[in-house]
Amino acid sequence: MTASARHFVLAAGGTGGHLTPAFALAHELERRGHHVALITDERGAAIPGKPDFLTAHVLPAGRFGKNPLGWPRGASAVLKGRSMAKRLYETFAPSAVIGFGGYPALPALLGAQALGIPTVIHEQNAVLGRVNRLMAGRVDAIATAYPEVDRLKPKYGAKVHLVGNPVRPDVLALREEPFPAFTEDGLFRVLVTGGSQGARVLSALVPDALSILPTALRSRLQVTQQCRAEDIEVVRKRYSDHDIPAELATYFEDMAATLADAHLFIGRAGASTIAELTAVGRPAILLPLPIATDDHQTANAREMVKSGGARSIRQPMSTVADLENAGFTDKDNEDRKRQSETLQKLTKDISRQIQAMAQRPETLANAAHAAWNCGRPKAASDLADLVEGFGGADMMDVIRVGENNARGASQATATNGAARDRGE
Structure with a gap:
């Protein structure tokens, strides 16, 4: 000392x-x-x-x-x-x-x-x-x-x-690395995380949202997704049914390396998530947690969205109960069949925003740079x-x-x- x-x-x-x-x-x-x-x-x-x-x-x-x-x-x-x-x-x-x-x-x-x-x-x-x-x-x-x-x-x-x-040193070290090459015919790598509260809506909707992308984009997908332990096998089957390659886990040991390879992030808008995305410069589709205190995740997304580095999709509060109580893991469950059209609309919204950001390589690269400019x-x-x-x-x-x-x-x-x- x-x-x-x-x-x-x-x-x-x-x-x-x-x-x-x-x-x-x-x-x-x-x-x-x-x-x-x-x-x-x-x-x-x-x-x-x-x-x-x-x-x-x-x-x-x-x-x-x-x-x-x-x-x-x-x-x-x-x-x-x-x-x-x-x-x-x-x-x-x-x-x-x-x-x-x-x-x-x-x-x-x-x-x-x-x-x-x-x-x-x-x-x-x-x-x-x-x-x-x-x-x-x-x-x-x-x-x-x-x-x-x-x-x-x-x-x-x-x-x-x-x-x-502040963000972790291993994530901050990626700031000076270039955005991974994204071309018209190369892989389209998507990272999906959400934590214990956010994983269920992402597990329920993102596989279907990706499956309705145009064939030229869907055929290039490589997905890495965090899931709850109780949902992982069902999500794995969904991706398999859609013929979309996906690596699924409840926890990723080296999240920095996973983030380094990603072209697009889909997930919640927690403070640490936003800080890491902007530190590295990764474009995002954000679904703020609707039950977060004072709706702070919607506010967290504000700066990144204004810059053009992210798109924010509001998840209706009602869908929280739908997803937690309707048993989405059971396709034959009557509650699943009765889920509102709101969930279908949310799925289409996610897919539409992904397509808007990834339709041209320069669109995604510009969004990445806008996100990077928000970093501190x-x-x-x-x-x-x-x-x-x-x-x-x-x-x-x-x-x-x-x-x-x-x-x-x-x-x-x-x-x-x-x-x-x-x-x-």
């Missing part, structure tokens, strides 16, 4: 969406010679991919659901977690505490503020999450992944910094610059205007400067 080494605490909920950027920041801070610790829940402490050097501390994290009867219990857990966080800080002496959303971040941030420790929040989605929304007015800085973030009040603009959403490859280092501004030199403006940075960065810089001129 160097003489300038400092301590930082990262606090995040136990999901990959919260922890992936936290781990990326941890790696960058550790590379710079700092000590880093993690506050999370039991899921986060055990999640694969946690850096070996990152000590995890599990704190109580009260949840506040729709039923007010549970709120006192949630508040009690938050207060207990806040006290435990304060004891940790008295020993670890962090220069700043950085929250990445999720309920475990709440007591961690409150404990830091009680001791006068600077706090920063990072929002991965294009809608400010519940904990970040609650803490936005009290923290010292707000780091965002998108130039437009819904439910982020304009009055906080002076402390907003557009940094992006310096997200981890910019976020590290931001948090390093606490506990050392005066707070610095880390927004960098220039190569591969979105227009919103310059707008944020201008906003910050105007606020300082007003003495805010």
